[in-house]
Amino acid sequence: MTPHQPLIDVQDLGRSFDVRRKVEGRRRRSRESVVAVHDLTFSVDAGEMVGYIGPNGAGKSTTIKMLTGILVPTEGGVRVAGLDPSRDRVELARRIGVVFGQRSTLWWDLPLRDSYDLLQKMYRIEPARYRQNLARFVELLDLGDQLDTPVRQLSLGQRMRGDITAALLHDPEVLYLDEPTIGLDVVSKGRLREFLRALNAERGTTLLLTTHDLQDIEALCDRVIVIDHGTSVYDGSLAGLHAQGGSTRTLVVDLVDEAPPVEVPGATVRRVEGPRQWLSFPADASAAPIVAAVAAAYDVADLSIQEPDIEDVIRELYSRGA
Known part of the structure; x- marks a missing residue:
């Protein structure tokens, strides 16, 4: 049996950089080695959608650059689709797509359509496949009215959708997204998330997403890798992340009349305001038995559940590491 090979x-x-710093009282700058990534190990299978998150300076972008071959590791190794990214950059480029939220891969003064035609030639995409992909992505990302608009005249949201289309025209196996929703409005973010879910479901495209917008992670990813100071501090499910951070969900109960704090197994009343009460319970526990117990014992006007804030969970992980 062939052993399993992750994508x-x-x-x-590991990756370190030599930095020259000015030293007071000296004319020459001193050389210092700064470690951006170290002892980092993980694997991603084909078709996974993985969130890769961490604070500024944690090593996220440096990792992406090593995965794409832009940077060469100073230690350890990486393989993507069986290739060494730094040695097989040209071959790997045909199998990956990359979107950096703060940089565009499009030609600034050309209309979108011309940029895409250039990419078709560069990647040697079969014409029929190119037309099919372009039509599909333009429809899904609502770019039809912008195809003849120069990139410099597009809004940030339109340009971002244009960049994502450009990254996918050649049918990459892996899509790296580095801050893809930065600066987008709520509507544009929602449209982009729906597109990425459809892309993964229909084509099995593997997604590695780095972002500071944790709602992107919750909407798209079943698995999260948290990186801090250049190494992984958590790798697992979102539910497991909440459990490890000790997070809780909240059941908001609106009773018909004011009452003493609700008493049901598995939940604790944290706050009472008139007929409204807030009950907390572990994030990895089911809300169903708690809701059933409350409804059976009390006259309830309304119920709602507040999900835990993933930012608080990650902040707790960082504080433990510190």
Whole structure:
């Protein structure tokens, strides 16, 4: 039996940079080695949608650049689709797509359509497949009215959708998204998330997403890798992340009349305001038995559940690491 090979395989990966710093009282700058990533190990299977998150300076973008071959690791190794990114950059480029939220891969003064035609030639995409992909992505991302508009005249949201289309025209196996929703409004974010879910469902495209907008992670990813100071501090499910951070869900109960604090197994009343009460329970526990117990014992006007804030969970992980 052939052993399982992940699509992305990172083993003991590290990257450091030499930085020259000015030293008071000296004419020459001193050289200092700054570690951006160290001892980083993880793997991603084909078709997974993985959130790769961490604070500024944690090493997220450096990792993406090593996965794409832009940077060469100083230690450890990485394979993507069986290739060494730094040695096989040209071949790998045909199998990956990359979107950096703060940089565009499009030609600034050309209309979108011309940029896409250039990419078709660069990637040598078969014409019929190119037309099919372009039509599909333009429809899903609502770009039809912008195809003849120069990139410099597009809004940030339109340009971002244009960049994502450009990254997908050649049918990559892996899509790296680095801050893809930065600066987008709520409507544009929602449209982009729906598109990425459809892309993964229909084509099995593997997604590695780095973002500071944790709602992107919750909407798209079943698995999360949290990186801090260049190494992984958590790798698992969103539910497991909440459990590890000790997060809780909240059942908001509106009773018909004011009453003493509700008493039901598995939940604790945290706050009471008139007929409204807030009950907390572990994030990895089911709300169903608690809701049933409350409804059976009290006259309830309304119920709602507040999900835990993933930012608080990650902040707790960082504080433990510190």
